[in-house]
Amino acid sequence: MNPPANCVFRGETLLGAQTMMDQKVMEVRWPPTPGWPGQITEWRAAALGCQALHAEIRTPQPDGSLKLVSETRAISLVLGNPDPHLFEDEPTYAEVKPSEAWRRTFEKVGWTWGPDAEQYAAQADNAYLVSVKMAGR
Numbered sequence: 120m121n122p123p124a125n126c127v128f129r130g131e132t133l134l135g136a137q138t139m140m141d142q143k144v145m146e147v148r149w150p151p152t153p154g155w156p157g158q159i160t161e162w163r164a165a166a167l168g169c170q171a172l173h174a175e176i177r178t179p180q181p182d183g184s185l186k187l188v189s190e191t192r193a194i195s196l197v198l199g200n201p202d203p204h205l206f207e208d209e210p211t212y213a214e215v216k217p218s219e220a221w222r223r224t225f226e227k228v229g230w231t232w233g234p235d236a237e238q239y240a241a242q243a244d245n246a247y248l249v250s251v252k253m254a255g256r
Contacts, residue, residue, distance in 0.1 A: 122165075122168055122169040123169075124165060125145055125165070126145040126147055126163035126164075126165050126169035127145065127147055130149075130150035131147050131148060131149055131150055132147065132148040132150075133145060133146070133147060134146040134147065134148055134160070137162070139162055139164070139172050139173060140164075140172055140193060140195075140196045141196075142164040142165075142166060142167065142172065142196070143164070143165055143166065144162040144163055144164050144165075144172055144173075145162070145163050145165060145169075146160060146161075146162050147160065147161050147162075147163055148160050149161070156178070156179050157176060157177060157178045157179070157188075158176070158177045158178075158185060159174065159175070159176050159177075160174070160175050160177075161173070161174045162174070171191075172192070172193040172196070173190075173191070173192045173193065174189075174190070174191045174192075175187055175189070175190050175191075176188050176189040176190075216243075216244045216247055216248070217240060217243035217244055217247050218237075218240035218241070218243065218244050221236065221240055221243075222240075
């Protein structure tokens with residue numbers, strides 16, 4: 120994908136430009152989402168393929184103001200190639216179907232595994248098994 124030079128995709132609004140972490144960033148507002156009155160704004164670094172270095176989600180309050188409900192912010196930026204060891208498989212890693220990985224996550228965070236999760240996991244497992252078969256593993 121080749122992002123636009125100003126990091127603004129169809130339907131989005133460019134609010135301005137500034138510098139963040141020595142990178143020129145574009146402040147971009149997502150288009151409204153049907154059925155959700157909230158607002159999402161990202162600060163995207165054009166030289167980094169429009170990667171967001173900062174993002175905020177705000178929801179409207181009864182008085183008409185917007186309340187910040189989520190914020191994601193890069194805390195450091197190191198340019199260059201990553202350490203190749205980050206891409207090596209550890210001998211203790213085990214390949215599991217998505218449902219198994221999700222069940223473990225649900226268990227760790229104390230969530231209930233219900234019928235919706237089961238249905239979604241079954242679909243993901245089917246897609247996973249097709250990809251494994253196509254890869255010849």
